[in-house]
Amino acid sequence: MITVATITMNEENAVGKVIADIRAVVPDAEILIVDSSKDRTPEIASALGATVVRQFPPRGYGLAMETALRSGRGSVVVTLDCDDTYPAEAIPVLAGMVEDGGFDLVDGSRLKSKPQAMPWLNYWANKGFAIIASVCFGRRLTDLHSGMRAYRKSMIDRLEFDASGPALPVELLLKPIELGFRVGAIFISYRERVGTSTMQPLASAWWTARRIFSCLFPR
Numbered sequence: 193m194i195t196v197a198t199i200t201m202n203e204e205n206a207v208g209k210v211i212a213d214i215r216a217v218v219p220d221a222e223i224l225i226v227d228s229s230k231d232r233t234p235e236i237a238s239a240l241g242a243t244v245v246r247q248f249p250p251r252g253y254g255l256a257m258e259t260a261l262r263s264g265r266g267s268v269v270v271t272l273d274c275d276d277t278y279p280a281e282a283i284p285v286l287a288g289m290v291e292d293g294g295f296d297l298v299d300g301s302r303l304k305s306k307p308q309a310m311p312w313l314n315y316w317a318n319k320g321f322a323i324i325a326s327v328c329f330g331r332r333l334t335d336l337h338s339g340m341r342a343y344r345k346s347m348i349d350r351l352e353f354d355a356s357g358p359a360l361p362v363e364l365l366l367k368p369i370e371l372g373f374r375v376g377a378i379f380i381s382y383r384e385r386v387g388t389s390t391m392q393p394l395a396s397a398w399w400t401a402r403r404i405f406s407c408l409f410p411r
């Protein structure tokens with residue numbers, strides 16, 4: 193079984209479509225939502241048959257993502273943001289590469305070229321950090337910050353990471369590489385967001401640098 197996990201904070205305008213899109217491609221998957229909303233997001237998600245774990249008051253992206261990754265019951269956990277930016281059609285491709293392709297983690301990279309939906313500043317920051325990490329880790333990495341990936345559950349069970357603070361996806365990609373897990377990537381599309389972003393660019397950049405450094409030189 194696969195789990196499709198997403199975290200939500202006030203995504204009532206997107207959650208219905210995101211769940212419907214997931215169902216259309218993987219009807220038998222467990223759909224797990226870690227929710228920190230004040231709006232109707234959790235009610236909508238429950239009514240559509242998703243498993244909702246409430247985390248309120250909100251504890252931030254990282255702690256919600258850690259709960260999502262650790263609570264999934266499937267042998268593969270596929271993550272995506274609940275803002276309609278990621279393509280649900282990629283779920284079976286990513287999951288299949290873990291289930292049948294022998295990968296422990298497959299990244300959905302948004303950066304084959306600049307997505308129209310990504311502001312130039314974010315694009316250059318993402319690209320710059322990916323180049324730095326590629327040099328540091330000696331392999332081609334194109335997107336450290338993607339929210340869409342497939343993780344082998346048994347790998348997550350063995351992984352320790354610091355879920356406090358922004359830019360957790362950076363550590364969730366680099367630590368498995370450092371530990372010798374089999375990590376792959378495919379290119380995916382990236383759409384315009386429904387609703388408002390919670391991303392804080394400066395804090396995210398600082399934490400990205402910190403996380404690259406701490407994965408490179410683990411204590």
Ligand SMILES: Nc1nc2c(ncn2[C@@H]2O[C@H](COP(=O)(O)OP(=O)(O)OP(=O)(O)O)[C@@H](O)[C@H]2O)c(=O)[nH]1
Nearest residue numbers: 199200201226227228250252253256274389390391
């Ligand atoms: N449960 C929970 N979800 C959160 C929290 N912060 C953000 N989210 C969700 O995490 C996902 C990613 O957040 P976004 O605001 O889209 O951040 P982002 O994807 O880095 O930024 P954009 O590229 O602008 O979309 C969304 O589905 C949010 O609803 C939180 O504190 N708790």
Ligand SMILES: [Mg+2]
Nearest residue numbers: 273275277385
């Ligand atoms: Mg987003």
